[in-house]
Amino acid sequence: MLMPLGDRALLVRYGTVLDAATNRAATELAARLLDAPPTGVLEIAPNLISVLVRYDPSETTYARLAAEIGLLANAQIPAPSTARHHSVPIFYGGTGGPDFEPVADQLGMTPEAFVSAHQADRLTVLAVGFAPGFVYCGLHAPALIIPRRSTVRAQVPAGSVLFAAGQTAIAATPIPTGWSVIGRTHMLNFDPDENPPTFMRAGDTVSLVSA
Amino acid sequence: MSSIAITRASPLTTIQDIGRFGMLAHGIGPSGPMDRTSFREAEAVTGRHCGAAIEFGPLGLDIVYSGAPRMIGLAGGSFAARLNGRTLEWPTDAEVSDGDVLSIKPGSSGNFGYLRLDAEIDVPPVLGSRSTNAVVGLGGLSGRALTAGDELRLKDLPAGTIPSDATGSSHENGPIRFIWGIHADQFPLDLRMTFCETRFVISPSIDRMGFRLTDPEGIFTDATILGLVSDAVVAGDIQILGDGTPIVLMADHQPTGGYPRIATIIDADRDAFSQIRPGRPVRFTPVSVDHAHGIARALS
Numbered sequence: 001m002l003m004p005l006g007d008r009a010l011l012v013r014y015g016t017v018l019d020a021a022t023n024r025a026a027t028e029l030a031a032r033l034l035d036a037p038p039t040g041v042l043e044i045a046p047n048l049i050s051v052l053v054r055y056d057p058s059e060t061t062y063a064r065l066a067a068e069i070g071l072l073a074n075a076q077i078p079a080p081s082t083a084r085h086h087s088v089p090i091f092y093g094g095t096g097g098p099d100f101e102p103v104a105d106q107l108g109m110t111p112e113a114f115v116s117a118h119q120a121d122r123l124t125v126l127a128v129g130f131a132p133g134f135v136y137c138g139l140h141a142p143a144l145i146i147p148r149r150s151t152v153r154a155q156v157p158a159g160s161v162l163f164a165a166g167q168t169a170i171a172a173t174p175i176p177t178g179w180s181v182i183g184r185t186h187m188l189n190f191d192p193d194e195n196p197p198t199f200m201r202a203g204d205t206v207s208l209v210s211a
Numbered sequence: 212m213s214s215i216a217i218t219r220a221s222p223l224t225t226i227q228d229i230g231r232f233g234m235l236a237h238g239i240g241p242s243g244p245m246d247r248t249s250f251r252e253a254e255a256v257t258g259r260h261c262g263a264a265i266e267f268g269p270l271g272l273d274i275v276y277s278g279a280p281r282m283i284g285l286a287g288g289s290f291a292a293r294l295n296g297r298t299l300e301w302p303t304d305a306e307v308s309d310g311d312v313l314s315i316k317p318g319s320s321g322n323f324g325y326l327r328l329d330a331e332i333d334v335p336p337v338l339g340s341r342s343t344n345a346v347v348g349l350g351g352l353s354g355r356a357l358t359a360g361d362e363l364r365l366k367d368l369p370a371g372t373i374p375s376d377a378t379g380s381s382h383e384n385g386p387i388r389f390i391w392g393i394h395a396d397q398f399p400l401d402l403r404m405t406f407c408e409t410r411f412v413i414s415p416s417i418d419r420m421g422f423r424l425t426d427p428e429g430i431f432t433d434a435t436i437l438g439l440v441s442d443a444v445v446a447g448d449i450q451i452l453g454d455g456t457p458i459v460l461m462a463d464h465q466p467t468g469g470y471p472r473i474a475t476i477i478d479a480d481r482d483a484f485s486q487i488r489p490g491r492p493v494r495f496t497p498v499s500v501d502h503a504h505g506i507a508r509a510l511s
Contacts, residue, residue: 004390006445006475007503011393018440030236045235045443047467052235052443057504058511129467130441132238132347172238173347190237192337192349198237 002066007057010065012073013050018165020139022049023126027203028079029072035080038068046202048127048136083203086125088170088187089211090161096184099149103163103180106146117144118182118208123168125204133172133190133198137206140166152178159184168208172198185211213278213330213365215265220358223268223323223418226332226351231340235466241446242342242350245323245419245462245485249287249302253325256304257284260371262331263341265357269322269488271315276307278365282329283307288321288486321486322417330365346420346463386496387480390503392448392472397436405430406473407496411457415489419463422484423456424493431455436471444468447476447484449495461485477503479510 005011012029015022030046033053037044040060045052055065092115093100104114123137145166155174156162162169162179169179172190189200200206227250230243244250244266254261259282265272271290285292286302292315294305301318307328315324334341334352343351352361395403409430416423426432432455444450448460450470459476460468474495476484487493498506 003393004475004500005393005443006390006447007477007500007507009443009445011443013393013442016440043233043235045466047441047443049440050442052445054235054445057507061504062500127441127467128236128238129443130238130465132349134238136441195338196237197234197239197338201236 002069004062005052009052009054010062010069011050011052012069015049018048018126018139020124023124026051029069030202031079031081032072032075032077033069036072038065038072040065046127047129081203082201083205084201085205085207086187086200087207087209088185089209090183090185091211092183096157096159097161097182099163099180100182103146103182107144115210117141118163118168119210123206123208125200125202125206126167127202128189128198128200131171131173131175132192133188133200134169134175135172135189135200136167136169137208138167140168142166146180148178149180152176153181156181157184158188159186161185213276213281215363215365216275216277217272217357217361217363218275218359219271219273220356220361221268221270221272222356224272224357225266225343225345225419226263226334226341226357226363227266227343228263228341230462231338231342231344231350234338235443238466239338239347239349240344240462240464240466242340242344242419242462244325246287246325246482248482249323249486250325250327252286252302253284253327254373255284256286256302257282257327257329258304258373259329260368260373261327261329262365262368263334265326265332265363267315267324267326269317271317271324272326273312273314274326276311276313277309280306280308281365283313284327285315285324287324289318290321290324291316291318320488322488323485328365329368331368333364333366344463346465386494387484388477388498388503388506389447389449389474389495390477390500391497392474393442394436394439394471395473397471398434398473402430402434403473410492410494413487413489413491413493417489419461421458421460421464423458426455426457429455431457439469439471441467441469444472445475447478447481448472449474449476459484477506479503479506
């Protein structure tokens with residue numbers, strides 16, 4: 001579904017619920033658009049269930065752009081893939097992961113069983129967003145789904161490994177969060193002195209391992 | 212070598228150039244001037260090519276200039292500026308010389324003003340921009356807002372184009388125009404109609420991330436929409452927090468967010484909106500995308 005997001009951007013949203021197919025559709029459309037951007041497009045950014053397309057209205061119109069994106073979205077051509085694999089080492093629990101044991105309890109698992117379940121599936125980088133280099137990885141098995149916490153921590157440090165809603169997210173900068181903080185990694189997906197400043201992209205695959 | 216010594220700075224005073232674009236896919240928003248029209252005007256009045264701006268907040272800015280004579284341009288809202296005690300017009304250009312004292316105090320209107328010089332502020336560009344994003348600590352002077360005691364070194368600019376004028380929103384007192392937001396369909400029809408008829412007030416809680424609005428009748432109090440998947444955010448989005456507080460997201464917005472967005476202010480009205488002071492009323496009225504593009508064409 002295409003919809004305006006203000007008068008300088010258009011959003012292609014594939015659904016209202018996050019699942020693997022919806023996310024993959026968004027990631028693939030973003031790759032197709034990046035490969036052959038329509039006239040007037042300034043920026044393309046994939047999100048969890050959508051693609052943001054910023055455009056210059058002096059170069060194109062909403063209707064024209066929507067039509068061109070519609071053609072690309074329906075094309076039966078494989079999306080170009082530049083996906084890479086990342087292995088993310090995690091220190092579970094301790095001061096860097098204050099919610100690790102409560103989350104295992106909540107899931108009715110021993111800490112060891114939770115670590116094992118947490119690492120069981122190869123995950124996908126679902127999106128980069130919210131903060132510099134912040135990655136959403138998923139989706140975990142349905143048995144691992146817990147809601148966000150009812151309270152927000154004002155700040156957790158860079159490298160915090162967050163867990164909620166069937167996903168593991170990794171903070172690359174200090175951020176506020178309502179997700180459970182289950183561990184810490186030294187792998188930070190953000191370096192402002194590099195361009196591009198991130199190395200994990202939507203569509204990449206991720207293995208979580210114990211540090 | 213020339214420099215600017217800051218002797219007093221309003222909260223929300225930062226270094227800004229046109230912005231850090233193309234970084235949304237890396238989780239980095241654009242930043243840049245809150246009022247892009249006035250940012251350009253502060254350059255246009257000098258008739259010179261200018262570098263990044265000092266964007267100062269509602270309480271203004273005091274500086275001491277050191278170095279060879281240079282041109283400065285001042286614009287944005289209506290502030291009260293004095294150069295060595297002599298009252299300046301607003302907006303204006305002026306020449307500053309070694310030891311000159313420029314004092315900018317609040318005037319009759321506006322939240323953000325711009326000081327530009329025919330020189331570059333010598334801070335390193337980060338990801339292609341000198342704009343400060345103080346929320347995530349990027350760009351500007353060490354990624355933070357400017358305060359008294361800061362000294363900014365200036366360097367000569369390479370040749371560049373001089374803007375001939377600075378057109379932007381002609382908006383004065385009418386309603387701020389918007390396009391229905393990506394979650395508008397999740398709000399009941401009668402609430403959407405009420406939204407267009409309500410007189411909101413700019414709350415005291417304004418910053419470069421967003422302006423909180425006071426909703427005197429509490430129209431969104433019972434309109435909580437939960438469980439949205441985090442989605443793209445753009446400047447001008449009007450999002451409704453869980454307690455019903457509306458916030459207009461501004462230049463330092465996060466690139467994605469999970470609160471419902473009922474509307475997005477059109478590009479042409481965002482600069483004028485950024486200058487509406489706390490305590491002042493604001494109304495919103497919907498337009499189509501085509502109409503918004505027509506407004507933009509008429510201004511260019």
